[in-house]
Amino acid sequence: MSIINSSIINSTIIKSSIINSSIIGSGDSPNPLRPIQGWAGAQGCEEPFDTLVTVNFTQDVTYSSHTGVTITHDNGGVFTITGPAGATTNSIVYTGVWNVEPIAGDVISYNYSGGNYVDADAVPMQDSTLTIINCAGGTLLEIIDFRVVQDETPNGNRIIRSAVIEVKFNQNVIATDTIGITATVHGAEQVVILSGSGTDTLRYRLQRAIYRHEVTWAYDGLGSIKVALGSQVLGPITEKIITNNLPNFTTWDYNKNSLAAPDGHSTDTQWDDDETRFDEVD
Numbered sequence: 001m002s003i004i005n006s007s008i009i010n011s012t013i014i015k016s017s018i019i020n021s022s023i024i025g026s027g028d029s030p031n032p033l034r035p036i037q038g039w040a041g042a043q044g045c046e047e048p049f050d051t052l053v054t055v056n057f058t059q060d061v062t063y064s065s066h067t068g069v070t071i072t073h074d075n076g077g078v079f080t081i082t083g084p085a086g087a088t089t090n091s092i093v094y095t096g097v098w099n100v101e102p103i104a105g106d107v108i109s110y111n112y113s114g115g116n117y118v119d120a121d122a123v124p125m126q127d128s129t130l131t132i133i134n135c136a137g138g139t140l141l142e143i144i145d146f147r148v149v150q151d152e153t154p155n156g157n158r159i160i161r162s163a164v165i166e167v168k169f170n171q172n173v174i175a176t177d178t179i180g181i182t183a184t185v186h187g188a189e190q191v192v193i194l195s196g197s198g199t200d201t202l203r204y205r206l207q208r209a210i211y212r213h214e215v216t217w218a219y220d221g222l223g224s225i226k227v228a229l230g231s232q233v234l235g236p237i238t239e240k241i242i243t244n245n246l247p248n249f250t251t252w253d254y255n256k257n258s259l260a261a262p263d264g265h266s267t268d269t270q271w272d273d274d275e276t277r278f279d280e281v282d
Helices: none
Strands: 033-038 052-063 069-073 076-082 086-096 106-114 130-132 143-155 158-169 181-185 193-195 201-205 215-219 237-242
Touching: 033 106, 033 193, 052 130, 069 086, 069 143, 076 106, 143 237
Parallel strands: none
Antiparallel strands: 033 052, 052 086, 069 076, 069 106, 076 086, 106 130, 143 158, 158 201, 181 215, 193 201, 215 237
């Protein structure tokens, strides 16, 4: 299947990985060693599902054994790890056997506590818990389109026009917050307002944007985006440049007679700092 997410290099699916990442200790690194996405099977849900579990990490991990690693599912399943031998890598393909093989709907958990995993500076990996993809069944979550559109909202005798990033999925999704989302306009990070939870399209309203701006969207996998039916979650997505469909003469609502705001604009007005043309919409 074809997807636009460049974060899933050499794979045919969106990496859907973390549901509730529990990290003990923050460390000093801005990108500490931790597991970030995983599958019951080979990377990207490639078979065999019954003898492999693959977990990717934020950076290279060096290990001599897998002490402290437990892999289980909520239907009584325990994965007994038999390999691989010690190495340095950013992706470990665990070999082993399930006492009860997972079936569709089972939630598979990866837990690490007190083992010998270290990063390149010999800093131990933080204790971590992550939910990984159960490849035994279900439709894998995909993003199928990104775009920026103009949204019009009536406000009394005026219309407020806003720029909105739409992220369309192949199925309905739930998102309860904007944790993990980074949206930029013209290189400036934006505070976004979320809507669309429960549908197949999440919408992120931007503070400001006009037709000539480059708009981007990224997700670190640590937020709440998941399928509406099931436990599958959306994994990290690297920064995407979004198709900008804003009209050439985007106008922002404002009250030029307001005395409460600088430059005569109302305090709740959305406008672009480098745009010199402001049109009143009455």
